[in-house]
Amino acid sequence: MSPSMTLYHNPASPFSRKVRVLLHETGQTGRVNLKPVNVTPVNPNPEVCHDNPCGKIPALVLADNHVIHDSRVILDYLDHQHVGNPLIPREGSARWRRLTLASLADAVLDAAVLIRYETFLRPQDKQWEEWLANQSEKIARSLEYFENEAVTELSAHFDIASISLACGLGYLDFRQPDLGWRSTYSRLASWYYDVSQRPSMLETQPPV
Amino acid sequence: MSPSMTLYHNPASPFSRKVRVLLHETGQTGRVNLKPVNVTPVNPNPEVCHDNPCGKIPALVLADNHVIHDSRVILDYLDHQHVGNPLIPREGSARWRRLTLASLADAVLDAAVLIRYETFLRPQDKQWEEWLANQSEKIARSLEYFENEAVTELSAHFDIASISLACGLGYLDFRQPDLGWRSTYSRLASWYYDVSQRPSMLETQPPV
CATH class of the missing domain: 1.20.1050.10 (Glutathione S-transferase Yfyf (Class Pi); Chain A, domain 2)
Structure with missing residues (x-):
């Protein structure tokens, strides 16, 4: 099964890394295609800006083309998509x-x-x-x-x-x-x- | 009943304002004592730093002296403390x-x-x-x-x-x-x- 989601990320970005670590910890790496991009506050990436107007990474594009950001919201989303113990306590x-x-x-x-x-x-x-x-x-x-x-x-x-x-x-x-x-x-x-x-x-x- | 929580805030801080607006919208203003403080990235406030080591506002001190921050976490917390419709959809x-x-x-x-x-x-x-x-x-x-x-x-x-x-x-x-x-x-x-x-x-x- 090919990945159904795409994550804009950069290997040097610590905010992206949080998402990638959670994907590993929850067995979801196969669901996400990693798309490396270069972004700085003075060098926005047009493709990222199209999907996340503020231009920041990480941003997660879902199978239906809806986009979720920033890292905290992505973590919250992905933590609801697996059946193991939640990594964010629910209550x-x-x-x-x-x-x-x-x-x-x-x-x-x-x-x-x-x-x-x-x-x-x-x-x-x-x-x-x-x-x-x-x-x-x-x-x-x-x-x-x-x-x-x-x-x-x-x-x-x-x-x-x-x-x-x-x-x-x-x-x-x-x-x-x-x-x-x-x-x-x-x-x-x-x-x-x-x-x-x-x-x-x-x-x-x-x-x- | 006197307020049981204390919110470090500043009237000019938009992140603090989000919390105060949610308190109004959910009928909880009476539960929180507002404590105005002056903070900038080059002028940390010792009292705030004691309760939130990174020195940022808003920070919410609970009745048991536990502290919750930043604004997003405070909003999530306070949205679980009222009986009306949640302002953050749960699922x-x-x-x-x-x-x-x-x-x-x-x-x-x-x-x-x-x-x-x-x-x-x-x-x-x-x-x-x-x-x-x-x-x-x-x-x-x-x-x-x-x-x-x-x-x-x-x-x-x-x-x-x-x-x-x-x-x-x-x-x-x-x-x-x-x-x-x-x-x-x-x-x-x-x-x-x-x-x-x-x-x-x-x-x-x-x-x-």
Whole structure:
């Protein structure tokens, strides 16, 4: 059976990776055709813009040509399309706790992506040190919270919260290899070492 | 009965406004104490950072001191705390369609907020014209989509999709009063004229 859905993605995009990890974890990789595209905020892709007017990836085109975005909505959709245990708890306090942890991981991703835009896309004379410093502090405060307040909870399930943070840490390794977060956040480092061995993480690693 | 929850917000923040509009629409304003705070990406607020490590608003502190963020997770939570019709469809194709429209409205908000940071926070000699132009085009493409493809759907319910877009258009009026979007997107202007009369929108207007 050929794939019925198409995912606009990029192998370097951590938001796309969250979706691809969930597809692996829920046995749905065969249902989705991966379509790699290059997109930055100053270089929109016409094909992506046609299907998602704001131009962002990931965007998921369904068999009936309806399009779902952004990554959180796609994750929610795909998590309703398999028969295993949901990776986003459907109800109760677990739901909002895990979604809040996932939101904090997304904030790490947002900050890391903004740092990438600032240092890689923006002309050097227009880069703003204070902006970069504050985005880095946002990442540091969030990782400290995960280290001290959430690592035990994270270990309990490889779900929406864990997938989001794992993709966040993977993106930090990819874009800021000298950050050295493992020495500051040793419990997180140990947790990440374990989860990075999962096939879903191994098969979705960013390009070298 | 005194409010059992506290919402960190700012009257100018469109993401906070989405939450406040939903509180009005679902009859829950009495349950939440509004705590105004000033936050920018280069001026974090220590109290907010204590409760939400990434430092963003809105953040909702529950009676048991658990904290829920960001705006989407708070909206999901609060929509489970009332007995009326859900403003986020629980299942079926309506769920992902409305969430996708809400996500597109959030992309308008993100772009408008990034434009605000670029022109108001960042030193003038570090502002980047190409970044600003592309964020504006993102807004234009998204509004064009709403105008041509979604305004009839929006009119059907004042729900997560409509609330998000209404707060987006309100924010454009607040921060870019000379944008003149009404002349380009006349059906959207007419829809917005109607929904802005709702008490939930009137009582959450940004400061003059």
